[in-house]
Amino acid sequence: MSETSFRDKVLFTPGPLTTSLSVKAAMLRDLGSRDHEFVELVRDTRRRLLALAGTSQDAGFEAIPLQGSGTFAVEAVISSCVPRGRELLVIANGAYGRRMVAIAERHGIRTVAVEADDVAIPTSDSIEAALAAHPGIAMVAAVHSETTTGLVNPIEAWGAIARRHRRLFFVDAMSSFGALPIDLEAAGIDFIVSSANKCIEGVPGFAFAIVRRDALIASEGSARTVSLDLLDQWRGLEANGQFRFTPPTHALLAFHRALLELEQEGGVVARGRRYARNHELLVSGMRELGFEVVLDPAIQGPIITSFFYPDDPRFDFARFYDLLNERGFAIYPGKLSRFDCFRIGTIGRIGDAEVRALVAAIGEAVGELGVTTVAGRGGVPA
Numbered sequence: 600m601s602e603t604s605f606r607d608k609v610l611f612t613p614g615p616l617t618t619s620l621s622v623k624a625a626m627l628r629d630l631g632s633r634d635h636e637f638v639e640l641v642r643d644t645r646r647r648l649l650a651l652a653g654t655s656q657d658a659g660f661e662a663i664p665l666q667g668s669g670t671f672a673v674e675a676v677i678s679s680c681v682p683r684g685r686e687l688l689v690i691a692n693g694a695y696g697r698r699m700v701a702i703a704e705r706h707g708i709r710t711v712a713v714e715a716d717d718v719a720i721p722t723s724d725s726i727e728a729a730l731a732a733h734p735g736i737a738m739v740a741a742v743h744s745e746t747t748t749g750l751v752n753p754i755e756a757w758g759a760i761a762r763r764h765r766r767l768f769f770v771d772a773m774s775s776f777g778a779l780p781i782d783l784e785a786a787g788i789d790f791i792v793s794s795a796n797k798c799i800e801g802v803p804g805f806a807f808a809i810v811r812r813d814a815l816i817a818s819e820g821s822a823r824t825v826s827l828d829l830l831d832q833w834r835g836l837e838a839n840g841q842f843r844f845t846p847p848t849h850a851l852l853a854f855h856r857a858l859l860e861l862e863q864e865g866g867v868v869a870r871g872r873r874y875a876r877n878h879e880l881l882v883s884g885m886r887e888l889g890f891e892v893v894l895d896p897a898i899q900g901p902i903i904t905s906f907f908y909p910d911d912p913r914f915d916f917a918r919f920y921d922l923l924n925e926r927g928f929a930i931y932p933g934k935l936s937r938f939d940c941f942r943i944g945t946i947g948r949i950g951d952a953e954v955r956a957l958v959a960a961i962g963e964a965v966g967e968l969g970v971t972t973v974a975g976r977g978g979v980p981a
């Protein structure tokens with residue numbers, strides 16, 4: 600890849616990510632939040648986001664940036680768009696699905712969870728059964744790329760179920776939007792959210808929702824907070840092009856630049872192809888070292904990959920992490936309670952050279968730890 604940073608560590612994480620120097624340089628400005636240039640930048644960013652999602656205002660969709668991290672956008676949709684007195688169905692097979700349940704419960708929204716193990720996909724039958732048993736459900740919510748493990752959920756199939764039952768469909772595409780193709784119409788999506796610092800390769804500071812306008816307008820009166828009121832945020836932007844409250848001007852400057860760089864790379868398909876190649880190079884290199892991948896390849900996505908700890912008492916994750924840090928790389932701890940694993944993200948401004956360098960560093964770190972049995976299943980029998 601082109602030069603990325605001022606000798607920072609390469610981030611093999613799910614975000615914040617390694618970004619291009621030009622994305623970081625785009626922030627070297629001081630724009631006022633009411634400045635015409637800034638208002639125009641926000642307008643253009645919203646239009647480009649819709650184009651990236653394969654849609655437009657004419658097709659009935661709106662792009663709404665919202666201050667805060669990705670969770671704020673998830674909370675904005677749940678707390679402002681589930682009608683009062685109605686229920687939310689969450690399809691949960693990871694920490695981010697479970698976070699949706701926690702958010703809804705905090706707002707006093709009755710929630711039905713269709714759960715599966717973190718390394719499995721909930722069945723369509725279980726979703727159908729939950730909808731049949733709970734006629735009060737207004738919205739079905741799911742996570743596309745479950746960053747907890749790296750699995751990709753079948754949102755098209757789930758959206759078809761939601762549509763057949765005439766329920767709203769909400770997708771958390773935090774770690775997939777911009778790299779994995781998502782057909783909003785085909786998947787029957789009413790609300791989808793992501794954030795600035797994932798596959799679009801911007802910097803942290805805001806998230807965004809892409810919403811079906813009529814579903815958004817129909818949510819009038821449902822918002823349970825002021826700052827996360829999605830309809831109000833949209834109305835503010837539509838009225839004068841401005842955010843209701845202080846916008847993250849620098850993050851938006853970086854994001855606009857990141858969107859242009861995504862378009863230059865060839866859009867969603869090209870970006871997804873680079874990430875898929877990063878993932879394949881990583882997995883083949885790690886397998887050569889002896890590491891085992893947690894997920895079944897049939898459900899594994901290219902965004903982040905979980906690897907079992909080696910079955911060797913000399914493997915110490917904290918020390919392993921530090922040895923990689925010393926060599927200029929940051930990886931990510933695991934997020935599963937049933938077995939021990941760590942995660943390596945393959946998104947951000949990284950390519951072949953960075954992935955090969957990481958795998959070489961992992962080989963050295965394993966050697967330095969004195970680990971001889973790299974293979975392992977994190978303490979669970981095969």
Ligand SMILES: Cc1ncc(COP(=O)(O)O)c(C=O)c1O
Nearest residue numbers: 613668669670695746771773774
């Ligand atoms: C699928 C998914 N949902 C939600 C979040 C939460 O985003 P944030 O940490 O930006 O609040 C993440 C973060 O990685 C994620 O991967």
